[in-house]
Amino acid sequence: MYNIPGHHHISMITKNANDNNHFYKNILGLRRVKMTVNQDDPSMYHLFYGDKTGSPGTELTFFEIPLAGYTYRGTNAITRIGLLVPSEESLHYWKERFEEHEVYHAEIGTYANRPALKFEDPDGLRLVLLVGEGERLDFWETWEKSNVPEEHQIQGMGPVEMTVKRLDKLARTLTDMFGYTEVSRNESEAIFQSIEGEVFGEIVVKYQDGPSERPGRGSVHHLAIRVKTDEELEYWAEQVKQRGFHSSGIVDRHYFKSLYFRESNGILFEIATDEPGFLVDEDVETLGEKLDLPPFLEERRKEIEAKLAPIKD
Template sequence: MKTILGHHHISMLTKNAQENNKFYTQVLGMRRVKVTVNQDDPSMYHLFYGDKNGSVGTELSFFEMPMAGQTHRGTNAITRIGLLVPSTESLSFWKERFDSFGVNSGPVTEYAGRHALMFEDNDGLGLALQVADAKMAERFDSWEDSVIPEEHQIISIGTVEMTVRRMDKLESSLTEMFDYVKVSGDESVRLYRPAGSEFEGEILTKFKDDKREQPGRGSVHHLAVNVKNDEELAYWHEKVMEKGFRSTGIIDRHFFKSLYFRESNGIMFEIATDGPGLVGTTAGIEAGEKLDLPPYMEVDRAEIEAKLSPLDMLGKKDK
């Protein structure tokens, strides 16, 4: 049976790549695993952060848009991203760290059934640290060079929150097309997981009757969900088309293959394959150390690099 395995990555907009790089590596201690460009607009950085090996399900990606204005919050948008940490003790560690860095955060609370700490990044993106189940931590590839102790490092993407006007339409896409299971909820808040998953790939939906969110810095562009290989991607492409959605068709991104579509509320999903992956796919390029381009873009490397501001290497602990 072909199944959605969970989250692959999630992509956001940032106004300043250097400040974004500083926050996610120096404050959050994540590894910058890929520095590339938007393949549809190579004047724009595309940065990926994750665990040591850029494992599927750990990857946060950002498109730099220097002209991005303020996000006008509303509905029909991805409105918060959970990040899993190992323990409740980790939340105390992170609360103290956020206070020391002046990060906007709240008290320890509960979110999607887990102990959590809400906070925002430097662009105002809504995030939440959530306590992981023990099995989740076993799959995590800790990074020995992180500024964060291993026992408190971010493990992976947790619950992804979607706020929409038409809850039933989104539920239909998740359960009838993707075969997600609704594990809890009512008319206004519902929690889903991929079939067969005990904890991975959670999506929390919330009802909000409001104006559509106007994206800007700190907004979420799309959620990518994970499938095993090219054959399964082709299968899901047919499912998307049968459901009546308009698909981009399958695109080779070099690091993985994927397709994009918008569900009935306008939220964009990407369906992406496991590999080849973000780390070790380009000979001679250490993860996140220099600009990594797909082969077809190499001929334009000098021109592309000339339009990008250099990024500092941040986040590694002193040795």
């Protein structure tokens, strides 16, 4: 059996690509590593932010839907995203930065048993900065042109929170199928790690009854978890099939290959390969600066560009 090395990326809905671009580049200091379109609906932007090269485990991605309404919070949804910072000193840096830029945030406290600072983006997406394990993550590459000092830069994804009606159903999918370890549990919450002791593959599952979330701006579309090779992806495709989940089948997204399925609560998972990555069609120096299209959409470039509002950097 293969193991899951951690998160690959997570995808959300934004109402305005310009506001989104400003927040994640200029306030959070991430690099926009890919400006492309939703391959299933190329009339909308798909923006990727991460470290210097958009390493798996650092990528936050957004679909722009200008007509998106408000999210009506509820259960059976991905409800918060953890981002890792190097130290408790970093939390104080970020609290001051959020106050300077009028970003909605809480006081410094704890989350998933770690020092933490909760905040929201302009769409109301719920995020939290957490102190990692004290060492630089080996897959994270410093973005030298970030306006955030290196010692406080966001180093990738940490715990991802899922709120569901049937906690045990999701628990079995994570442990029995994917090999996650359940590291803690109480009557309303359980924490799972893809690699025991490592925060970058952690999933926090909370129990909540009631109406399911109605997605809109600031909601999470799906979580992608990592696999290293095409061979591993084929293995997981068979595991998903054997357990009776309906899936998309393996899809070539040009920057990675992947498969989508919904677990029993309706949470959408993607399983995505590490390679070939975002440098397959662009140099590292100019990564994310122009609109990139996968080869099958390139002949429609003029039509696609005509429908997209320019993003002002």
